[in-house]
Amino acid sequence: MPALLTPDRRYLIVRARLWRTSNPELSEAMRQHLVNELMDARRAVKDAKASGDAEAMVAARKAVDRAKKGLGERGPVWWTDGAPDYNRHMVKNTPYAAWFAALSDDEAA
Structure with missing residues (x-):
């Protein structure tokens, strides 16, 4: 579906x-780069959960947030019509x- x-x-x-x-104005290369960063960060969250490493968890979640903001899925909206x-x-x-x-x-x- x-x-x-x-x-x-x-x-x-x-x-x-x-x-x-995601912001449709991102180039395909930039979008793919950010998606790759997001997937790496999500794997880091999984690993931090498994290990119980609180500092690694904070860093991994920050990396997820950065990637999502870069993609336009969080933070300021990507559209301009208000x-x-x-x-x-x-x-x-x-x-x-x-x-x-x-x-x-x-x-x-």
Whole structure:
């Protein structure tokens, strides 16, 4: 099943929650570099959890945050029209609610 994106492609919807997508203006090379950094950082979080190393965990989580900010998934929004950020909000509590409800109605039919 393909990922469900909002019509403006700003958010990915997972379990009825909005998650900000990466900045589409990033070059493919930069996006891939940041994704690689993110995956490395996530592996570091896993390793720190397994080892119980609190300092390594702090460093790994900071690395995840840096990569996500670089991708545009956290921090300042990447769009320029002044629209607010609904990252991590439930779709039903955002301006996308009617659009999402209509999708659900279509699936039920």
